[in-house]
Amino acid sequence: MTSTDLLIDAFGRVKESVQATVKGLDADALTYRPDEEANSIAWLIWHLTRVQDDHISEIIGAEQIWTSGGWAERFRLPLDLHDTGYGHTPEQVAAVKTDAETLAGYHDAVHAQTEDFVQSVKEPELARIVDENWDPPVTMAVRLVSVIEDGLQHVGQAAYVRGMYERGNA
8 A cells, every 4th residue: 555545545534424424414413512612513524624625725736625616605604715714713613504515515525636636646745845834844744644634533523513413302
């Protein structure tokens, strides 16, 4: 197995988990929050996808799928176009409302760009510095693993919130 194969598999696991987590959920389930300070499923999936979109687009020097694919218009969120959700207030979390198909569709589009990019990466390119704002500077490999880790954590949180919602509303 190559590094590319491993990365494709890991990003694929995030995608599969996103799909399974949002499948069949209505607006009430997607916006359910265990308390007023908690994140909703919609926010968690939107956020992990925004982070992946932002980071992959930056690495490849392309416009984010959020804007280039018309997703910002579909979501119609009262947020800055470049907002990824980092540091959101409870009110901003509550503002992320959409349907399961839109969440899954946006993630699918970002995943497709990610997979296309990762398939084109040659092993030596993974050592390229992509962010010098850290000590040590961040390589492409480290950034990709970070995006995977962030995605898996947030989709796990979303799946947990789904379970809470289903147990409380079954």
